[in-house]
Amino acid sequence: MGGLWHSDGGAARHDAVAWGYAAQASRRGVEIHQRTEVEGFDVGGAKITRVRTNRGDISAGQVMIAVGGMNYDKAMKAGVELPIRCYPLQAMVTQPLKPWLHTLVSSVSLHTNLVQSSRGEIVIGGGSDPYQLYSTRSTLDMKEHLAEGAVHLIPFLHGVRLLRQWAGTTDMTADYSPIMGASPLSNLWLDCGWGTWGFKATPVADKYMAQTIANQKVAPILEPFTMERFATFDLLNEMGATAASH
Template sequence: MVLRLLKYGLRSDYPVTGDIPVTPTLKPAYDVVIIGAGGHGLACAHYLSKYHGIHDVAVLDKGWLAGGNTARNTTTIRSNYITPQGIAFYKEGVTLYEAMSEELDFNVMFSQRGQLTFAHSEATLRSFHLRAETGRHMGIGIEVVDQKGVEALCPHLNMDYGGALEVLGGLWHPDGGTARHDAVAWGYAAQAARRGVEIHQRTEVTAIEVAGGRVQAVVTNRGRIAAGQVMIACGGMNYDMALKAGVELPIRCYPLQAMVTQPVKPWLHTLVSSVSLHTYLVQSSRGEMVIGGGSDPYQLYSTRSTLDMKEHLAEGAVHLFPFLKNLRLLRQWAGITDMTPDYSPIMGESPVDGLWLDCGWGTWGFKATPVAGKRMAECIATGRVPEILQPFALERFERFALLNEMGATAASH
């Protein structure tokens, strides 16, 4: 990768290629139709075409490529979850991110700088010890650090000694990092398109035809498409899309807001979060302070931002780092999170034959992009759900085999 970049930079004539072709004319039928041209849908198309030889694939999106939650997240990547099943899944995701730039021949700007979560109470510290033991058993990098350890990792932090929010220790996850969200999507899209996958933007699915318990076709604003198999991966609209096929999912949708400040000289070299303050921060490659927190406490299909959340996030950020108080905000945004009762995703088969689900991601869909794409492609290509996905089956709610990841978020909901 480095030598190729150097050769490219020293050339007098730069080869220009159209990585992502213009939206083609819809064919009357495809082997696979993927609903949602976000990170998950594009990743699945890439793995289908590269590793399973399935090229007759159409990726549909009512908007534009990666214009939904893929463009509305805070780019955090980690595997420090609570359940062994969740840790194993996200651990594979981190491994795939580590090799993603080589895989896609596209610099996704993966920066593995670690995540530090603060404990402001003894109870939180005890829960961190449990998470650390489980994580080490599953083979991820994770440990509990004391106050001196927190200060060494984050010297600019307000420890609030003797205060109500004194930092007593932290959960250090050196495997954590960030990547450029649009680069991830474009990299997968370009690779899939080179292998014949068609990406159809401005193509809204209005109905999913089912007959005899099997998916038959999708109906769009540009015509009907017969499909051998269909995958739903459209973020906050997953509940509504599945309902078009007669499948009701245990999902409720909530806005999740974030914001960024004006850029400043790099100083924050880890991802930091506080569950007690419902706030997390990371400094982007452009120097902006990215600030996020928990989702809004009410159901809503909206990507608007609010003043009360802006004030809440600013208050948490300034408590942790008081010198940020004079920074100006550049922008604020929101995504639509599709939450399940146990805060774990729904992946694999649906009650409709040939209809596959990649849903219920809540606040951690971006970090799962490569592993979800890889494993869902395996489902579609083989007709079998791999072992790593089986715990996330829709039927777990009928069997009460829930995977509680509610406390695993960087800023608890």
């Protein structure tokens, strides 16, 4: 009564999915360099000529920036300022419990969502923090807020212990929609501004970004997501896409 039911919805372990993508990419010949930080770009003739990292330089053919909460910072190293602001997003888990929660429960009014992991932990999340920050330190006020929301939804969790809490950084655009496609530099491509929900759209976004880079032309389906929409005020209305932070 008064709620929404998504019968074929589900939850997936983000880390397991990321490692799955990495494993398949590696098998198909993609080189993955861990612990390699991009420190800057050499730009000449309106294009990137070299990527500078802490482990050496890489001659650039085509470059894509898709680094979550660090998109703004990395793009600035190439002289491109993105219309993005970054906010922390926190979550926490309880001690393991016997399986009982077989769906995801989310409250828009409480900004709290709960799901039980395969290990029995209750994963509790909510909206992003209300201030811009690059810090990934967890905070007491968000812990209290999420705990209050969780107990309000599921009262018997009152005596359950918390195991751990963590934070990440999300990159938000003004219309809560991503930026995908070209940049002011001819060989620099953007896939950023996903905020709190890029994980779910990764398969189709990757498909059309790969097509865009291979053809050197933005795929028609991605054209509405151009960065220029913020200059022309041709914004997208995606605020109903998720209840996580908006």
